[in-house]
Every structure is written in C-alpha cells, then in structure tokens.
C-alpha cells in the first residue's frame with residue numbers, strides 16, 4: 001500500500017469523517033451536545049470527494065448536515081468539534097453550535113435553514129467574479145432543499161450570469177420522512193439543470209472514486225468560466241434524520257440493508273481489497289484514525305464552556 | 321363489560337396528541353378542513369401532532385409537502401380563498417423567514433384589502449421556543465406577527481388550550497398563527513402545572529380571553545406559553561415569603577386581552593411581563609404601554625419586563641440559560657418588585 005496513493009488517501013478521509021461523527025455521537029450520549037444533531041454517516045464519500053478538488057480560496061456553504069463539508073474545506077477539526085460541543089474554544093466560541101459553524105479563513109459557512117445555503121454561495125461566486133479570482137463557490141443542499149424557491153432562484157441568477165458556482169445535491173432520498181420520489185416532479189435533480197442553462201451531472205455518491213472524479217469535473221468547469229454545474233450525488237442516510245428521530249418511517253430491514261449494501265467505506269474497502277491492497281494495512285489505518293479521533297474528543301472535552309456573563313456578546317462589530 | 325379507561329390515562333397523553341385530537345375533531349366535523357406541511361402525513365408530524373390523521377382522512381386531506389414553504393403557504397392562502405379551511409404547518413417558527421411574503425402580504429392583508437369581502441380562514445401552525453437548538457431553531461416570533469396587522473396570534477400553554485384553542489383557530493374566519501412551544505410539545509399533559517385533564521370530546525376555547533392561572537394580590541405576572549409554567553413555579557416559590565403573584569396566561573397576542581390584565585394590575589399596582597420572545601419592540605413593551613394608557617401613568621408602583629435581551633439564542637446551554645426568563649429569574653424579579661407589598 002502506497003500511503004500517498006490518492007485512492008488510499010480518499011479511503012482515509014472517509015474513515016476520518018466517520019470517526020468524527022462517531023465522536024459526536026459519543027459526546028451526545030454524554031449530554032455534551034444539545035439540539036438536533038445531524039450526522040452524515042453513510043455520506044462520507046461525498047465529503048472525501050470534495051476534499052480533493054477544493055482549493056483554499058474556494059467557498060463552501062453547507063447545511064444542517066455540515067460536518068464532512070467543513071472537514072473537506074479544511075476547517076480545523078479541533079475547533080469544529082469544540083464548536084459542536086459548544087465550547088468557548090470552538091469556531092464560533094460556542095455561540096453557533098453544530099448547525100451553524102462559520103470559518104472565514106477557509107470561506108466555510110453553513111445554515112440550519114433548508115435551501116438557504118444556495119443564495120449565500122451565489123454571493124461568494126459573484127464576489128469571485130467581480131474580483132477576477134479563479135475560486136469556485138460550492139452551495140450544498142440535500143434533495144429536500146432542491147425543492148425550495150431559493151434553489152431555483154439561485155440557479156436562475158447563476159445560470160444567467162455564468163457564475164462559478166457548483167450546486168452539490170446530496171440526494172439521500174429522504175427529507176426527514178418525506179421520500180424524494182413522493183414529492184419530486186422529476187426522477188433526478190440533475191435533469192432539471194437545463195432549465196437554468198447549467199450543466200447537470202449525476203453520480204453514485206456512495207462510490208468515492210466516481211464522486212471524486214465527478215466533483216473534480218464540476219469544479220473544473222466552474223473554475224474555467226463554463227458556468228454553473230448542478231451535481232447530484234445519490235447516497236443514503238444510515239441513521240435517523242437527527243439523533244433522537246425515532247425513524248419509524250423506514251423498516252429496520254431497510255436500514256440494515258442500507259448500512260450493509262450502501263456504506264461507501266465498506267464498498268471502497270472491498271474494491272481496494274480486490275485490487276490487492278492488504279486487509280491488515282486498511283485495518284491499521286482504521287485503528288489509527290479511531291485513536292486520533294478519540295484523542296481529539298478527549299482534548300475538546302477538557303475545554304471550557306462559555307461564561308454565561310458573555311451571553312449577549314458578539315452582536316456588534318465592536319464586541320468581536 | 322366495557323373497558324373503562326383507568327383514571328390518569330389521558331393525563332399520560334403527550335401534548336401533541338391533544339392537538340391531534342383537535343385536528344381530527346375538526347376534520348371529522350368539517351370536510352373543508354385540510355392539513356398540509358412537511359412530515360405531517362406519513363410521520364404524523366415531527367412532534368406527533370398529526371399522528372393517525374393520514375390513515376384516517378387520506379392523502380387528499382393530509383398532504384406531505386416538499387420543502388417548498390413559500391409555495392405551500394401561498395397554497396394555503398389560495399385554498400382558503402377557494403373555500404377550504406387549511407391548516408398549514410410550518411415546522412419551526414424560525415422558518416417563516418422563507419414564506420413571510422405569503423403570510424404578511426397575502427393572508428394578513430387580503431381580508432382588509434378586499435374591503436372585508438374576501439375571507440382567508442387559514443391556520444399557520446408552528447412550533448417556537450428554546451430547547452437547546454441555537455439561533456435558527458429557537459425563536460418565538462409572536463411579537464413580529466403582533467406587530468404586522470391582520471393575523472390572530474394564538475399561543476397555547478395549558479394542555480386544555482392546546483386542544484381547545486386549535487379547534488377555535490380552525491373555526492376562526494380570520495387567518496390565525498398558532499404558535500406552540502417545543503418544550504411543551506415534548507411534555508405530557510400530567511407534566512403541566514395547569515391541570516392535566518382534557519375531555520376526550522370536543523373542546524373549543526374562545527380566542528382572545530386571557531386566563532388567571534393563579535390568583536395573588538401583590539404582583540401581576542402577564543405571560544404566555546412556557547412562560548406560564550415558569551411563572552407558576554416562581555409564584556409557588558415566593559408564596560411562603562408572603563408574596564402573592566397573580567399569574568395571567570395571555571393565551572393570544574392578537575387579540576390581547578388587556579381587560580383581564582388591567583383588572584389585576586388595578587389591584588396589585590405591580591406588573592411584570594415575562595416573554596420568551598425578544599425584549600425590544602415586542603409583546604412586553606406593548607402590554608406595559610396599554611396598561612399605562614388604560615389605568616393612567618400613576619397606576620403602577622412597579623413595572624418590569626423579563627424577555628430575551630435582544631440577542632439571537634446562543635448554542636451553548638449555559639448561554640441559552642443566561643438569556644432565557646426562567647423560574648429563578650422570575651422569582652428574583654418578584655422579590656425585588658414586591659418590596660413594600
């Protein structure tokens with residue numbers, strides 16, 4: 001196994017992302033995270049694919065399910081986890097929490113309002129154009145967000161202006177309990193792209209190799225002045241919509257099948273093994289990642305919570 | 321032999337089940353009543369407030385919607401103008417930002433703009449309030465809709481009112497915003513300090529009448545929603561110290577029942593407004609101003625407001641606690657205000 005092989009790196013990134021969300025689950029069990037925590041377990045391939053083609057100046061505007069996009073953008077894992085655990089040392093000093101991480105140095109932000117990520121990404125794209133920078137703005141949404149007015153309006157403007165925007169749709173086929181097939185007028189999101197003069201692309205988002213290639217192509221087109229791309233990556237959600245969701249709208253059998261058959265890490269591992277990568281090496285890598293993440297969680301857990309005396313701070317520029 | 325429900329069975333009902341009873345009752349009574357929103361059908365609502373309705377009334381009357389609030393809020397307006405009585409669920413109050421246009425410029429204005437000739441009997445049902453979910457999933461926003469004319473703003477607190485006010489909202493010929501509190505939606509009838517018993521049959525609570533939730537002679541506490549529970553806790557805490565707090569559940573922001581508030585303040589001379597919405601330009605200032613206008617500036621010996629101090633709700637729990645008017649803060653304020661009582 002060559003450690004610098006991009007396919008191995010991809011695999012490692014997926015392991016890191018899963019370990020990160022598993023650390024969040026552990027912190028949640030200990031009562032250190034509040035509100036509706038959304039994990040991305042089973043959606044790691046998309047985050048890992050993004051990480052390969054995102055450059056420091058690019059922007060990512062993400063959703064309520066944002067951890068992997070933040071890691072892909074290069075947001076420091078420690079400060080991200082500290083924010084999720086509501087610590088003073090977090091990205092936003094514990095004010096934002098898991099749904100609202102902001103990291104200006106990497107042009108990363110997110111929103112808990114579905115669909116609201118896209119117009120903000122549009123703004124980044126316009127700024128890059130105005131300043132003549134070759135950065136790309138990536139607006140992420142789920143399939144649910146693809147039905148919003150903001151999605152349509154964003155693509156109208158991006159399409160007309162040929163802006164450097166990639167709209168990345170993580171289609172996990174569910175918006176809480178509402179099935180994509182039950183409310184979408186089209187079989188895919190990607191096929192709608194023509195309405196806005198955008199390029200539509202559809203990829204199996206559980207196949208990290210295919211997704212990395214597709215995302216790279218989308219970024220290249222947007223960066224090269226070819227106008228917006230609507231990239232749809234199909235995937236599945238392994239857990240409830242949020243932690244605490246009884247998830248009664250799916251059968252146990254269905255969830256078991258998703259975890260066994262559409263787990264992007266297991267799929268990629270099988271591919272690597274078939275190509276002759278040793279199981280031992282992959283196991284060692286997994287153990288290493290788990291240990292690193294456990295150390296990270298322990299470090300963050302020792303960080304202080306914000307002082308209640310500062311509860312009203314940071315509304316105004318002079319307080320920052 | 322019939323199975324009698326054992327006493328207390330209904331007290332174990334989650335609050336959302338009481339809302340579901342009201343919805344089911346109104347849907348059975350009036351075929352024009354519909355429910356639309358995200359996750360209201362197959363899931364039965366994210367809090368369970370429409371559980372069983374899809375099975376009972378079918379997908380034409382209980383419609384799962386895509387995340388397209390602007391369209392389905394406006395759809396509610398159109399359905400209402402076309403003679404139906406839609407209940408439109410906007411999952412959390414914070415999300416009104418994406419469909420405010422249809423609420424404010426259509427639902428709330430069309431009855432007036434039509435010279436009273438066009439009715440828009442739509443109910444916008446939404447959940448507000450803090451449960452540790454940070455700035456974009458915690459707001460109450462009833463003050464905002466109190467400020468914008470044209471919509472009744474109904475805010476239940478007791479188990480009974482979750483059922484009775486929902487039924488009344490559906491029967492109301494005006495547009496109604498119905499704001500539940502998430503913390504109450506996560507509780508059971510028996511958790512309430514305001515009585516757990518709610519009849520199985522029809523309950524319709526008239527909109528616009530406040531309720532004295534606890535009598536007392538020293539300080540009037542005007543509040544609503546979860547604030548009533550907090551105020552009752554605080555009132556019980558200070559009672560042994562000889563402080564009599566009269567707790568008033570306003571029940572609606574529009575109309576605002578100042579008669580009940582003023583009658584109490586005329587006796588106590590002290591008014592504390594407790595509001596989980598933002599402090600400035602909102603309900604608390606409005607109640608104080610109307611009270612002064614009605615009773616004269618000399619009527620109040622003490623006046624106070626406890627509300628969120630004009631900041632978004634922070635994520636970290638110690639910070640959230642610091643900005644919310646909880647029982648401890650209310651009790652402390654009652655003690656301070658009762659000096660000389």
Ligand SMILES: Cc1ncc(C[n+]2csc(CCOP(=O)(O)OP(=O)(O)O)c2C)c(N)n1
Nearest residue numbers: 065112113114142143144145174175176415
């Ligand atoms: C405007 C708005 N409406 C509703 C919600 C509540 N909500 C949060 S996530 C979600 C489902 C989102 O589905 P999707 O976009 O497919 O993303 P996924 O959760 O599947 O990742 C809903 C309805 C919200 N946050 N914002």
